[in-house]
Amino acid sequence: MRAPIGHFDTAVPAPDCLDELTRPVADAVRHWSGSVPADRIVWVDTDPQWADTAVFVEHYGRELLEQSANCVVVAGRRGGETTLAGCVVLSTTRVDVNGVVRRQLGVRKASFAAMDTAVGETGMEYGGITPIGLPAAWPVLVDSRLVDLPWVLVGSGRRRGKLLVPGKAFAELPGAVVLEGLGM
Structure with missing residues (x-):
């Protein structure tokens, strides 16, 4: 399969590579429901050495800068x-x-969660946290600009690999609240 965006050597429908995902992400893909079929979520192999955004887009495709979350x-x-x-x-x-x-x-007060809290509560690796598979009780706040994009590159739960997700799928995640101005 060829990735719908970017230049990746390996692109696989997420349901066909559950072993590449952390347990919560694999479970979310396994039990996926919504108007976007689970096999439209694509896992792409990425090297953690290219994780920094500027280096990542140079390596995998400049067009990804405007389509990454x-x-x-x-x-x-x-x-x-x-x-x-x-x-x-x-x-x-x-x-x-x-x-x-x-x-x-x-x-009254909001801040970024501590790394150990984020990793411990999500079951995902720091630097790879994704909205797919977050704890069911959590609200998932989604910037409205994402849902209009045909494809969005986002973490896969691990530092290695990313997910390519149709934008409208973010609005259908459990606990999703689409908000104007969330990203500034």
Whole structure:
């Protein structure tokens, strides 16, 4: 199979390579439901040495810069309670943690979750966290610009490999809330 975007040597429908994914991501692909069929989610092999965005797009295709997304874990606090959420934005933007995220979660304070919390709670590798397979109870905040893209490159749960996902699939993830201005 040829990757729909980018220049990757290996591209495989995600349901055909579950061993390449972390358990939560593989489970999410295995139990996928929505208007986008699971086999339209494509796993591509990438070398972790090219992980830095500038180097990545030079190696795998400049067009990926405008079609890549980052998923970060945010912790919101209010009255001793902590709420964790996934936030997915274009890689050319940053998450509006103190504005959009704080208001959406209804918390007094929001910040990026500590690395050990993000990794421990998601079951994914740091630097490879993806919205596909996040804990079911979490809200998944999605920048509205992503859902209109034909394809979005996002983490696969591991540092090695990425997923190519039709943009509209992000709006159908469990707990998904599509927000204007999430990425600024």
